[in-house]
Amino acid sequence: MTNERRRSSVGNRVADFLTPWHSRSAWASMSNVDISPVERDLLVSYQLTQAKPAYLAPDAFVAARIVTKADVSERLHEALTRAGMLLPVPSPGTDTASSSDAITVDTSKFDRHFVKEVPFLPAFALRRTVSLLFFWEEECMRLRSLDREEEELKQLRSQAGTDMHDELDMRLEAVRMKRAMLPSQRQHETTHLNRPDQEELPAYD
DSSP states (O other): OOHHHHHHHHHHHHHHHHTTTSOHHHHHTTOOOSOOHHHHHHHHHHHTTSSSTTSOOTTHHHHTTSOSOHHHHHHHHHHHHHTTSBOOOOOTTOOOTTGGGOOOBOGGGOSTHHHHHOTTSOHHHHHHHHHHHHHHHHHHHHHHHHHHHHHHHHHHHHHSOGGGHHHHHHHHHHHHHHHHOOGGGOTTOOOTTOOTTSOOOOOOO
């Protein structure tokens, strides 16, 4: 099942669970729960300032405008981590050699119990949180592909003759530039990483 279909399915299950407290007409008025292109850019821009960008920071939900207060963002992050939907941010100095391969969001954990994990979160923010986590799962796949390409290029450079260094350095710089690109800047991004053994990189409207 694609992320878009799974996101819709999860959103509908959340809506069904909340129906006793929120009428279906209220849910209909909140049909546009996807995070906006601006909010995606804000989230990615903020995460790129972190030591481990793939791991959502405790205040990432403020950065993406899902919530307005840092303490609520931290409570939400803690609840999602406790429920196994987020991997905790590694402590400084922790050996995370394989962290670049980590998909730090597990959207398969979404079910009716998810609502009970965050009783402090308004219904609209709850559904936008679902949207953000599906988006971030895709970002993790993108980061993983870029990290793998960078590692491959570094290995090639270490084995290549000096006559190849300039070309490989340019390719490494291109990967770093891709990693720094915000979602809104990726319309023309080339995805030559899409080999059969790798995930297809997400595209954004």
